[in-house]
Amino acid sequence: xxxxxxxxIVLGGIAALLLPFxxxxxxxxxxxxxxxxxRDRIGLVCLAVIGLYGAVGIMDAIQIPSxxxxxxxxxxxxxxxxxxxxxxxxxxxLANTGFSTNxxxxxxxxxxxxxxxxxxxxxxxxxxxxxxxxxxxxxxxxIYIPIGTLLGIAAGYYKRRVDDxxxxxxxxxxxxxxxxxxxxxxxxxxxxxxxxALALGVTGWVGLCRLVxxxxxxxxxxxxxxxxxxxxxSNGKIILIHILPNIMHLVIINFVLGFSGLVLAESILSYxxxxxxxxTASWGLMIDSARMELAREPxxxxxxxxxxxxxxxxVLCLNLLGDSLRRAFDPRAN
Amino acid sequence: MFNYLLHRLLHAPPIIxxxxxxxxxxxxxxxxxxxxxxxxxxxxxxxxxxxxxxxNRGYDxxxxxxxxxxQKLLDSQFFNHxxxxxxFDLGVSDLTGERLVETFKRGAxxxxxxxxxxxxxxxxxxxxxxxxxxxxxxSAMDLGGTLLAVVLMSIPIMVYVIFGQWLIAVKLFYLPxxxxxxxxxxxxxxxLLPILIMVLGGLGSDxxxxxxxxxxxxxxDYVRTAQAKGVSSARMLFVHVLKNGMIALITxxxxxxxxxxxxxxxxxSFFGIPGLGNLTLTAIxxxxxxxxxxVTYLGALLYVGGLLLTDICYALVDPRIRFR
Numbered sequence: 001x002x003x004x005x006x007x008x009i010v011l012g013g014i015a016a017l018l019l020p021f022x023x024x025x026x027x028x029x030x031x032x033x034x035x036x037x038x039r040d041r042i043g044l045v046c047l048a049v050i051g052l053y054g055a056v057g058i059m060d061a062i063q064i065p066s067x068x069x070x071x072x073x074x075x076x077x078x079x080x081x082x083x084x085x086x087x088x089x090x091x092x093x094l095a096n097t098g099f100s101t102n103x104x105x106x107x108x109x110x111x112x113x114x115x116x117x118x119x120x121x122x123x124x125x126x127x128x129x130x131x132x133x134x135x136x137x138x139x140x141x142x143i144y145i146p147i148g149t150l151l152g153i154a155a156g157y158y159k160r161r162v163d164d165x166x167x168x169x170x171x172x173x174x175x176x177x178x179x180x181x182x183x184x185x186x187x188x189x190x191x192x193x194x195x196x197a198l199a200l201g202v203t204g205w206v207g208l209c210r211l212v213x214x215x216x217x218x219x220x221x222x223x224x225x226x227x228x229x230x231x232x233x234s235n236g237k238i239i240l241i242h243i244l245p246n247i248m249h250l251v252i253i254n255f256v257l258g259f260s261g262l263v264l265a266e267s268i269l270s271y272x273x274x275x276x277x278x279x280t281a282s283w284g285l286m287i288d289s290a291r292m293e294l295a296r297e298p299x300x301x302x303x304x305x306x307x308x309x310x311x312x313x314x315v316l317c318l319n320l321l322g323d324s325l326r327r328a329f330d331p332r333a334n
Numbered sequence: 335m336f337n338y339l340l341h342r343l344l345h346a347p348p349i350i351x352x353x354x355x356x357x358x359x360x361x362x363x364x365x366x367x368x369x370x371x372x373x374x375x376x377x378x379x380x381x382x383x384x385x386x387x388x389x390n391r392g393y394d395x396x397x398x399x400x401x402x403x404x405q406k407l408l409d410s411q412f413f414n415h416x417x418x419x420x421x422f423d424l425g426v427s428d429l430t431g432e433r434l435v436e437t438f439k440r441g442a443x444x445x446x447x448x449x450x451x452x453x454x455x456x457x458x459x460x461x462x463x464x465x466x467x468x469x470x471x472x473s474a475m476d477l478g479g480t481l482l483a484v485v486l487m488s489i490p491i492m493v494y495v496i497f498g499q500w501l502i503a504v505k506l507f508y509l510p511x512x513x514x515x516x517x518x519x520x521x522x523x524x525x526l527l528p529i530l531i532m533v534l535g536g537l538g539s540d541x542x543x544x545x546x547x548x549x550x551x552x553x554x555d556y557v558r559t560a561q562a563k564g565v566s567s568a569r570m571l572f573v574h575v576l577k578n579g580m581i582a583l584i585t586x587x588x589x590x591x592x593x594x595x596x597x598x599x600x601x602x603s604f605f606g607i608p609g610l611g612n613l614t615l616t617a618i619x620x621x622x623x624x625x626x627x628x629v630t631y632l633g634a635l636l637y638v639g640g641l642l643l644t645d646i647c648y649a650l651v652d653p654r655i656r657f658r
Binding site (some may be wrong): 168171172174175176179180181183185187188260267271272274284287288291304308311312315316320 | 345599615633634
């Protein structure tokens with residue numbers, strides 16, 4: 001996939017993530033939710049942390065002329081690390097000399113989190129992996145959210161035949177174990193971020209579709225929908241103006257919670273060996289490459305610790321933010 | 335009851351047909367058998383070798399209709415694929431030529447040895463913890479517990495495995511970190527760590543789910559009635575709410591029962607347990623398409639079986655369903 005397309009996805013995805021928080025305020029329901037969310041300290045902290053991850057991702061998506069030489073693309077993030085050269089192999093965090101038992105060579109730079117087997121700075125790799133995680137999350141959401149929402153609304157609103165077809169579709173896709181279908185698709189399409197997003201998107205819409213269908217069924221029985229129908233509004237208008245805004249919060253909560261699942265899935269797939277291609281900065285790949293190094297004496301622990309910590313906090317914050325949003329929209333649910 | 339089950343049974347064939355179509359689409363159309371052969375034999379293989387490979391596995395037949403003279407019209411990739419799946423013939427491995435039914439039979443026991451104990455332990459532990467959290471609901475304990483559940487959910491499974499192996503097996507020498515041996519008591523030594531990790535990995539989401547179900551139940555009218563009549567809060571929770579909450583719970587749990595046989599892809603490969611999950615991963619890594627195809631189909635069959643089992647359980651625990 002072209003670099004600039006990837007970068008566009010990162011920027012667009014983060015904009016889409018922030019949009020609901022800016023748009024809160026249109027209707028009474030959203031205003032109330034915003035008031036509740038503002039009082040939710042855990043949610044606010046999580047939003048800030050996710051914003052931080054987003055900022056790192058954006059920094060790695062902005063291309064600047066390279067300092068290293070012509071033809072080499074670099075990002076803003078690389079620029080911050082311009083004084084951190086690549087070493088020969090492992091070195092412990094903040095060490096002065098290389099990590100070797102027989103003869104230790106002095107390092108060329110200072111590495112806060114040490115270096116990996118190729119001598120790359122672990123901190124830089126960890127930060128760069130934010131962009132990979134964001135690309136997978138955003139691109140997959142871009143695929144599965146429209147499919148799930150559209151099919152769910154269609155099934156819930158038109159009922160009868162349409163409902164039967166949609167239900168058949170999602171029970172068929174759901175009947176193939178998720179991980180197997182994912183792996184089978186990736187095995188055939190090959191490694192890559194785009195392929196991974198496609199595979200995750202094709203398998204991931206079922207949950208959202210079920211949710212939206214159920215809620216649309218409920219909304220389409222409500223008096224306001226009947227009133228709109230009695231006034232002779234077209235189906236398209238009823239869906240777009242009346243039903244969609246009333247189920248949008250479900251889609252957003254699902255998006256946030258689903259994002260955490262996607263980040264986890266990316267790391268697990270990369271780990272299994274069907275995900276990100278070798279050479280991509282990815283937490284899953286970092287964990288994979290560090291797996292055997294723990295058995296060393298002394299153990300190489302910084303690599304895996306950095307990747308796990310970064311992955312863990314992003315997923316944790318997304319999960320907690322999703323819960324906060326759910327509480328804000330439906331205080332009874334807790 | 336009989337009518338209800340018959341009605342539910344009729345839902346299964348279209349779904350299985352759909353899965354058969356999807357597997358055909360993925361494994362024959364998107365990835366052509368020629369590309370498959372190239373991947374297994376390598377790019378340097380002669381055209382003759384590729385042709386032989388295709389012919390031996392019946393992949394050289396036309397895709398939909400066999401129109402060449404002297405041949406049966408339906409002797410094609412599509413109809414052979416559908417026929418073999420419809421008759422539950424899983425075929426042979428692309429790589430070793432072994433009959434896959436045998437392979438699966440071999441893998442089922444090690445898989446079940448891990449998944450069954452961790453399934454039972456996971457449910458018991460999840461139920462106990464979630465009931466406790468509901469009992470002390472809205473206290474600091476409940477808040478901390480649910481937060482801990484989210485934390486447990488946010489750790490990827492391989493991190494549990496890596497740290498578990500490192501801490502318990504490499505540092506403390508309590509248990510072997512890798513391997514499997516199906517011989518009486520020594521088997522338990524190999525199984526304990528994988529089971530422990532599987533339980534821990536699923537505990538977070540289980541506790542949250544069960545807690546939500548019981549909280550939903552506690553808001554029902556019958557709970558208020560029971561309280562008004564002077565039932566103690568402990569009895570109310572552990573007798574009335576637990577009983578009714580189990581209806582929702584059983585349907586969730588029973589559906590995953592058939593999947594136990596599939597084992598766990600990640601856990602099995604880490605611990606070197608020769609179960610179905612490990613087998614699948616090996617097939618993926620060696621591009622053994624026939625095996626992956628068969629496992630996918632097997633998984634779909636198990637899913638449909640789980641759905642039917644759920645329906646039966648539903649009808650058993652909730653008499654209203656039987657008369658629909």
